[in-house]
Amino acid sequence: MSCVKELCDSRTLTSIPSNYVFSTNLNDQDVVVTEAEEVIPAIDFSLLTCGTPEQRTKIVRDLGKACLEWGFFVVINHGMPESLRKAMLEVCQDFFHLAEEEKREYMGKQVLDPIRCGTSFNATVEKIFFWRDFLKVFVHPRFHSPQKPPAFSEISWEYCKRTREVARLLLRGISESLGLEDCYIDKALQLDSSLQILTANFYPPCPQPELAMGMPPHSDHGLLTILLQNDISGLQVQHKGRWVHVNALPNSFLVNTGDHIEILSNGKYKSVLHRAVVNKEATRISLAVVLGPSMEATVTPAPELEDSHNPPKFRGMKYKEYLELQQSNQLNGKSCLDRVRVQC
Numbered sequence: 001m002s003c004v005k006e007l008c009d010s011r012t013l014t015s016i017p018s019n020y021v022f023s024t025n026l027n028d029q030d031v032v033v034t035e036a037e038e039v040i041p042a043i044d045f046s047l048l049t050c051g052t053p054e055q056r057t058k059i060v061r062d063l064g065k066a067c068l069e070w071g072f073f074v075v076i077n078h079g080m081p082e083s084l085r086k087a088m089l090e091v092c093q094d095f096f097h098l099a100e101e102e103k104r105e106y107m108g109k110q111v112l113d114p115i116r117c118g119t120s121f122n123a124t125v126e127k128i129f130f131w132r133d134f135l136k137v138f139v140h141p142r143f144h145s146p147q148k149p150p151a152f153s154e155i156s157w158e159y160c161k162r163t164r165e166v167a168r169l170l171l172r173g174i175s176e177s178l179g180l181e182d183c184y185i186d187k188a189l190q191l192d193s194s195l196q197i198l199t200a201n202f203y204p205p206c207p208q209p210e211l212a213m214g215m216p217p218h219s220d221h222g223l224l225t226i227l228l229q230n231d232i233s234g235l236q237v238q239h240k241g242r243w244v245h246v247n248a249l250p251n252s253f254l255v256n257t258g259d260h261i262e263i264l265s266n267g268k269y270k271s272v273l274h275r276a277v278v279n280k281e282a283t284r285i286s287l288a289v290v291l292g293p294s295m296e297a298t299v300t301p302a303p304e305l306e307d308s309h310n311p312p313k314f315r316g317m318k319y320k321e322y323l324e325l326q327q328s329n330q331l332n333g334k335s336c337l338d339r340v341r342v343q344c
């Protein structure tokens with residue numbers, strides 16, 4: 001199965017091959033609105049880390065509201081230098097531009113292999129492919145990096161260390177917003193050995209973008225995903241039954257809550273459905289850093305959030321098993337989370 005990049009580079013395409021036609025794509029019920037109509041809430045990260053107690057209380061409340069109403073927020077004043085964000089995007093682009101032979105050692109790997117690249121989501125089981133190539137690297141608790149491009153290791157190490165710090169501080173605020181101790185998630189899910197995965201997504205220009213899909217509607221596993229993209233938009237977020245097309249603010253990160261926040265909060269904060277559409281003109285690159293529990297942690301709803309009116313909505317499952325389950329599945333809505341949902 002060759003990459004979409006190779007498919008595009010090998011000849012001038014005027015239409016897409018039939019195995020890329022995504023049948024339930026952009027149909028009439030799929031109303032897409034722009035951010036002019038629906039504005040994703042912004043969280044000023046600096047107030048969480050060095051605001052006055054009053055400012056911190058307010059930002060924790062705002063964070064809780066964003067998790068409750070959107071499952072998605074924009075983080076501003078995060079302290080990450082723009083030069084590092086740019087370097088990270090560039091070095092990922094360089095990886096996708098390596099010759100096929102140089103990427104081959106990372107192809108055809110299993111879900112728990114620390115470095116793997118490929119196309120679509122799980123091209124061995126899918127009948128219809130997504131217009132997307134990817135690189136996935138496990139960067140914590142053990143750091144891994146492809147050997148090429150040579151700068152990848154140093155840049156991704158720094159980028160991942162900083163995104164991990166941002167995610168852990170956001171999770172403290174989210175714990176508090178749930179009425180739990182600020183270090184609750186950190187302790188319960190053993191975040192000193194949290195699994196952190198860097199995914200780089202590469203979406204080349206597509207001759208028939210209305211027929212193809214970069215990534216289908218899905219929710220993310222893990223606790224938080226921190227997303228960075230080049231100047232090309234394509235992410236759409238489900239909100240109140242409509243798709244909101246996101247144009248990221250400059251210098252900001254987009255963050256969404258994952259399935260394991262939904263489990264831990266006993267369904268209070270939902271993991272949000274999102275998808276990536278493609279376009280005719282330009283290559284889009286997005287970098288998604290997922291911070292999850294320790295692979296050995298069994299994630300259950302926090303007992304503090306359960307009572308007789310609110311029994312546990314999910315059964316416990318080890319994070320490692322959840323990852324295996326997700327990869328054996330088709331990437332499809334919240335089908336993986338449904339497998340641990342308690343039926344009532």
Ligand SMILES: O=C(O)CCC(=O)C(=O)O
Nearest residue numbers: 199201220235276286288
């Ligand atoms: O490309 C995007 O904007 C979305 C990527 C994404 O959802 C993912 O990697 O899980």
Ligand SMILES: [Fe+2]
Nearest residue numbers: 218219220274
């Ligand atoms: Fe995602």
